[in-house]
Amino acid sequence: MAQITLDRIAHSYLPHPKKEADFALKEIDHVWEDGGAYALLGPSGCGKTTLLNIISGLLVPTRGKLLFDENDVTILAPEQRNIAQVFQFPVIYDTMTVAQNLAFPLANRHVPRDEIEKRVTEALDTLDLAGKANRKARGLTADEKQKISLGRGLVRYDVNAILFDEPLTVIDPHMKWQLRTKLKELHRRFGHTMIYVTHDQTEALTFADKVVVMYEGEVVQIGTPEELFDEPAHIFVGYFIGSPGMNVVPCEVAGDRVRFGGREVALNRGYPKLEGRTEVGIRPEFVRLSRTGEGLPISITRVEDIGRFKIVRARLEGHSFDAVLPEGSEVPEGASAVVDPARINVYQDSHLVRGHRLGEA
């Protein structure tokens, strides 16, 4: 178990990077708490795999330092860092049995025979693979093979962190949930630092205590799932998290009032003069429909009934504007949208502006 510190890490795949755009991973400064369960969330190509490989040692960063507790491991080889990694598709040794697979990392480190047996049996038990110990690893299902991959990390007691690179990619949907639950259980039991890379928000939000959202090589927000939902620090986070994503509409901000969609709405916060592109972000979950004409004039294009809730697809002044209504709600003809002012987020050039409580300067 270890605390992992990223000290101004940046990485470029080019030999001589010159400008900002040459860096696949822009500068990141962050501490991963010992024993935390983190998700690295972002679309393909955002740099999350690069970051993971830097932490595991498969990549040496162009700039910056990496520390495990107090030790500088920036240039240490992976096998010297005591980390374990689970890859996108199950990586197992085909010619060995399940037990032999799990014993392999220990055998390479010259752990005594009976110690190996003990740990392998424990791991097999934890992963519910006890009955298959002597089966050839080749014949198992994909999720069982991923468990073996994970197991090779678990048998090493001194492992600093377990890294996951989109591990559920090749798993059948109904097994995904089972494996996710198993991972959470393992985390609760053993308390390893776990870093889980994914582009699936459900996986990230259900697995992690804290989610690191990345976009185009940058970390745009780090927070708990609630924080990411309520106050997305970046428009991208608003789009990416939540289904459907946040509504974004251009606006004008003056003091404690904001104007968009042809209407003016009073806010519970005040803002100074804002330069640049200003937009409001409102989650569809916080949009109500009213038949009395108050609120914003929207035109409804479609209603999708998901069962547990309804998604109302509408347009406001040419921008898409969705609302999520509970099951069984009525969608009135010619309805207008009413928005809770406390839930309106103001964005300047895609970044969240907090504003100050009314009554303060």
Added chain:
Amino acid sequence: MRRHRWLVPTLYIIFLMLPIYWLLNMSFKTTNEILGGFSWFPAEFTVASYVKILTDPTWYMGYVNSITYVALNTVISVSFALPAAYAFSRYRFLGDKHLFFWLLTNRMAPPAVFALPFFQLYSSMGLFDTHIAVALAHCLFNIPLAVWILEGFISGVPKEIDETAYLDGYSFPRFFAKIFMPLIGSGIGVTAFFCFMFSWVEMLLAKSLTAVEAKPIAAVMTRTASTSGYELGLLAAAGVLTIIPGAIVIYFVRNYIAKGFAMGRV
């Protein structure tokens, strides 16, 4: 040890290039100089041997003949193998597995066994000493090879593409020509490469089936060696010239070499 890994392929390539270098060396010497002693470079550099070959019909026709039957064979092998490979890939039919196996066994046919029978067969068909005879004879092992390689590539194209084409109203020949063949383009390239290779290098059958008209370069070379004594310079130059078509073909398919072998179906 990691650092010096490049030493292994380098030494191997040097080992490969040495005899070829020697051949080149001798091709630029006169026969007298060659027999006179040992030297790394020609003391008197001469292109006389090359000139002789390129201007003497007995010589250059040997190359022309060889290239002719090789090209004929490649075209025949690939065009006959394409529909067959398609059938093996897409359909099950009576006896298909046995037929496929039987085809493969012909790749393993020892040419020595067939030398005399082929001679008699093609003579009786009046095809002795023709390019088409050698081209057809080489089909014995090249067509099975072509079917095997193409079947692998064709199986890599999903059947859904065929079905979509039929739904869109394509007739089979049109579908095959316009849609399918571009998809297996690299497969056809790899197949043509191997057909070229095995037909170009094979000598026993080519010699047995020819005399004057379609005489391959191999026969010309051996004739020179036996009748006028060892005209080494000339032989060497002839040899060098036979390496060139191979080198050109490899250069063109260099990107596919690994892919073709990766099919595991040489």
Added chain:
Amino acid sequence: MDKIENNKAWFLVLPVLLIVALNAIVPLMTVVNYSVQDTFGNNVFFFEGTRWFEEVLSSSRFHAALQRQFLFTATILAIELPLGVAIALAMPRSGFWASVCLVLMALPLLIPWNVVGAMWNIYALPDIGLLGYGLNWLGFEYNYTRQPDAAWFTIILMDVWHWTSLVVLLAYAGLRSIDDNYYRAAQIDGASGWAVFRYIQLPKMKHVLTIAILLRFMDSFMIYTEPFVLTGGGPGNATTLLSIDLVKAALGEFNLGVAAAMSIIYFLMTLLVCWLFYTIIMQGEKK
């Protein structure tokens, strides 16, 4: 993939069937004919039964040639397979130099076989060939035209020169198919280079190596042109391999009966091994 049952597919296969059958069955029938008949000339044949087969199977000349053939094939397999794999392992996994290496290595494979023989014929000559001169200069008494051992050494070296690249290319293709993540996982597991070879590389190369063994066995078993041009089967009979002996009997001595019987036996042996390997490969592919 799921194949459609359709016997009309035979039409697609028919052209191939006809050409190969023409080339395979008709000559084979001729051979079979000769193998059970005798002639006094003038194209009059009469049935002899199994006489030729008995003669061949009991002839010491045939046994000698067979022995030499097995010795040859075993030796080159023992050299070319490990050597080819070792070279493939040492090659860069991708990039410009990998391409260059592959192209240069493929060159010997495309040289006409008689040129290979002729090239080595001259290359190994003691007074004017680089190899011959070099070996003698180093102190060895080397003359392949006179000494059986030297002749064997030369034909084996020639075959290694000629065909190892095939093994390299096949093994290289097999290696390339291994995903990088396997190597990464092995690194994290602390595996040694030998462990990586034994548990990751070798298993994944099994398929291509089986094909390599099959091809090299078959082709070396049938080899004719290169050793014939190099040594002519000599000195004496020292390097008279099976094919060379067969052709001598058929085209040289016109001993049709013996040659035909020998052909059949030869072909049957080849078929047997081919069938064995084919079954193994197809089993592997079914998995």
